[in-house]
Amino acid sequence: MTASSHHSSSPAGIPSWIAVDWGTSNLRVWAMGDSADILAEAQSPLGMNAIAGDDKLSFEGVLVGLIDGWLAPDARDVPVVICGMAGAKQGWREAPYCDVPASSSDLAHGAVNPNVRDPRITVSILPGLCQREDADVMRGEETQLVGFMKQNPDFAGWVCLPGTHSKWARVADGKITGFRTYMSGEVFALLSQNSILRHSVGDDWDDAAFADAIRAAKAQPSGFLHSLFTVRAGALVAREGQAVPSGVAVLSGTVIGAEIADVLGLLQMDEEIALIGAGKLASLYQEALAVHGHKATPMDGTSITLAGLTQARQVLTNASQRN
Amino acid sequence: MTASSHHSSSPAGIPSWIAVDWGTSNLRVWAMGDSADILAEAQSPLGMNAIAGDDKLSFEGVLVGLIDGWLAPDARDVPVVICGMAGAKQGWREAPYCDVPASSSDLAHGAVNPNVRDPRITVSILPGLCQREDADVMRGEETQLVGFMKQNPDFAGWVCLPGTHSKWARVADGKITGFRTYMSGEVFALLSQNSILRHSVGDDWDDAAFADAIRAAKAQPSGFLHSLFTVRAGALVAREGQAVPSGVAVLSGTVIGAEIADVLGLLQMDEEIALIGAGKLASLYQEALAVHGHKATPMDGTSITLAGLTQARQVLTNASQRN
Numbered sequence: 001m002t003a004s005s006h007h008s009s010s011p012a013g014i015p016s017w018i019a020v021d022w023g024t025s026n027l028r029v030w031a032m033g034d035s036a037d038i039l040a041e042a043q044s045p046l047g048m049n050a051i052a053g054d055d056k057l058s059f060e061g062v063l064v065g066l067i068d069g070w071l072a073p074d075a076r077d078v079p080v081v082i083c084g085m086a087g088a089k090q091g092w093r094e095a096p097y098c099d100v101p102a103s104s105s106d107l108a109h110g111a112v113n114p115n116v117r118d119p120r121i122t123v124s125i126l127p128g129l130c131q132r133e134d135a136d137v138m139r140g141e142e143t144q145l146v147g148f149m150k151q152n153p154d155f156a157g158w159v160c161l162p163g164t165h166s167k168w169a170r171v172a173d174g175k176i177t178g179f180r181t182y183m184s185g186e187v188f189a190l191l192s193q194n195s196i197l198r199h200s201v202g203d204d205w206d207d208a209a210f211a212d213a214i215r216a217a218k219a220q221p222s223g224f225l226h227s228l229f230t231v232r233a234g235a236l237v238a239r240e241g242q243a244v245p246s247g248v249a250v251l252s253g254t255v256i257g258a259e260i261a262d263v264l265g266l267l268q269m270d271e272e273i274a275l276i277g278a279g280k281l282a283s284l285y286q287e288a289l290a291v292h293g294h295k296a297t298p299m300d301g302t303s304i305t306l307a308g309l310t311q312a313r314q315v316l317t318n319a320s321q322r323n
Numbered sequence: 324m325t326a327s328s329h330h331s332s333s334p335a336g337i338p339s340w341i342a343v344d345w346g347t348s349n350l351r352v353w354a355m356g357d358s359a360d361i362l363a364e365a366q367s368p369l370g371m372n373a374i375a376g377d378d379k380l381s382f383e384g385v386l387v388g389l390i391d392g393w394l395a396p397d398a399r400d401v402p403v404v405i406c407g408m409a410g411a412k413q414g415w416r417e418a419p420y421c422d423v424p425a426s427s428s429d430l431a432h433g434a435v436n437p438n439v440r441d442p443r444i445t446v447s448i449l450p451g452l453c454q455r456e457d458a459d460v461m462r463g464e465e466t467q468l469v470g471f472m473k474q475n476p477d478f479a480g481w482v483c484l485p486g487t488h489s490k491w492a493r494v495a496d497g498k499i500t501g502f503r504t505y506m507s508g509e510v511f512a513l514l515s516q517n518s519i520l521r522h523s524v525g526d527d528w529d530d531a532a533f534a535d536a537i538r539a540a541k542a543q544p545s546g547f548l549h550s551l552f553t554v555r556a557g558a559l560v561a562r563e564g565q566a567v568p569s570g571v572a573v574l575s576g577t578v579i580g581a582e583i584a585d586v587l588g589l590l591q592m593d594e595e596i597a598l599i600g601a602g603k604l605a606s607l608y609q610e611a612l613a614v615h616g617h618k619a620t621p622m623d624g625t626s627i628t629l630a631g632l633t634q635a636r637q638v639l640t641n642a643s644q645r646n
Contacts, residue, residue: 130556130559130560131560135553135556135557135559135560136556136560137559165519181552182552183518183552184548186518187518187548187551190513190517190518191510195509195513196488196506221544221545222545222581222588223585224547224548225506225510225547226504226505228506229459229506230457233454233460237420237455258548259548262543262548
């Protein structure tokens with residue numbers, strides 16, 4: 001591991017380090033002060049896929065293009081800490097998966113340092129997390145989990161990160177002990193846009209139909225592939241004048257409900273549930289969990305990502321100071 | 324209902340009636356002799372969708388174009404019995420769904436007779452079947468079930484018709500008492516062609532991986548949306564030199580296995596399972612059922628469709644003779 005020089009003080013506006021979340025389809029960067037304060041931030045649509053698919057782009061070029069203004073011409077070795085798909089096989093440099101169970105330190109110690117031409121920065125790319133038994137992987141969410149554990153050291157239970165591929169991770173005693181990915185977001189998008197159900201999902205939303213579908217998913221946990229078709233059949237069998245429940249609410253409840261029913265089957269007594277995310281999707285998960293009597297208030301994902309990158313930065317600094 | 328004149332005898336090669344299976348994406352017709360013998364057959368890609376989407380096509384025009392050569396110029400009122408999507412709302416003429424429980428006679432008596440200009444034919448379009456509680460619908464498969472019941476009058480159990488939207492119908496005492504549609508075929512196609520899993524499904528097939536996925540689906544009946552992701556994760560977490568199971572076999576087994584696990588949960592003691600279909604897909608269902616100890620030999624769907632149309636023709640003839 002290359003040394004990450006520790007800036008004991010920074011001129012106002014000059015970052016002591018730079019935090020980066022480099023996903024599949026976008027890139028976010030933050031100029032960070034000494035005490036985890038945000039001096040500036042920027043983002044770009046140049047996620048891993050855009051760069052991997054374009055010969056003229058390089059990861060370093062894209063990164064420096066975005067943070068150039070934050071770096072003094074004579075800056076040296078400003079630490080850049082990156083989580084996400086930049087560490088994938090098709091990314092900047094592969095950061096091999098860390099195995100569960102994993103602590104914050106285990107993850108930070110798995111960081112890799114790609115060679116960079118620009119002398120002003122030194123780069124650490126954090127690893128993703130993998131599970132060999134009941135095969136599963138994540139890249140990026142593990143850093144949110146690190147941030148969550150830092151902010152909630154006594155939490156024991158499941159943390160939900162809704163998305164295209166939703167993640168549910170079991171967390172206890174400062175470790176991520178296991179996790180499950182659900183393809184709910186992608187399956188919902190394919191069904192509502194590309195399947196026969198696209199004719200049945202309108203724009204009308206109906207909270208009660210969503211809640212009914214959430215309950216039905218738990219009552220018939222093995223019936224997912226059948227329940228989907230009722231989104232279409234429900235409208236076809238309705239009698240004259242009979243109200244037809246909102247197709248998009250039933251489909252959404254069927255998909256999210258199937259995911260949640262499976263997780264609730266794994267929940268041990270006394271385990272808590274936490275929810276990281278924002279906007280409409282996080283609200284739907286909150287509502288779905290409430291149907292089953294679980295209170296989970298969505299927590300802002302960005303600040304948790306930054307808390308995770310800050311924690312990783314701290315571990316890396318301590319390690320370099322010991323060397 | 325218009326009278327269906329009964330031809331007590333037919334010159335060789337002149338059909339006494341015409342059987343039609345008019346689906347969403349194709350049309351099959353058979354010239355039938357008096358004793359359910361096939362004199363000729365033909366097919367066309369002009370299914371309901373092609374006709375509904377083309378101003379220049381009419382259902383009667385397409386049908387007559389295909390059977391014109393079978394009809395003598397002076398023929399009158401040759402009965403044409405049609406099953407399938409021609410009876411849908413967007414079809415030739417809507418034949419409203421018949422409710423479960425339904426016998427062969429119930430279905431035949433729900434036939435509708437569109438007006439036709441060609442005096443050589445008279446047309447009956449058979450209804451589909453619907454279930455109001457646990458909403459579900461079928462159009463076309465109910466005629467296969469009628470043919471199956473005719474050929475297997477003592478059967479009591481579930482009949483499986485694999486396909487884009489697989490149907491499982493419960494049959495006993497000459498009636499279809501209920502049924503369930505599973506979107507398995509369409510979900511498999513979307514996931515293998517349009518989802519992130521498309522990168523993980525190659526051409527290599529592996530019977531053992533398929534059987535393992537069938538078993539896993541029954542062991543984790545609520546975990547479908549998670550199990551899908553292991554198709555991808557399994558390859559990513561494999562250690563150097565470790566064999567990766569065939570992605571397409573795991574995906575296929577995960578989808579078909581989820582469907583079958585759900586049906587097996589509904590199977591009452593002593594109920595049998597029958598399988599209607601042909602080719603690779605029917606073989607996969609046969610193999611999947613065998614994993615769980617159920618023997619079901621695929622039966623040819625075409626001859627069963629014709630048996631169902633023949634049965635409907637008989638009921639309609641008897642009814643017209645009574646009038």
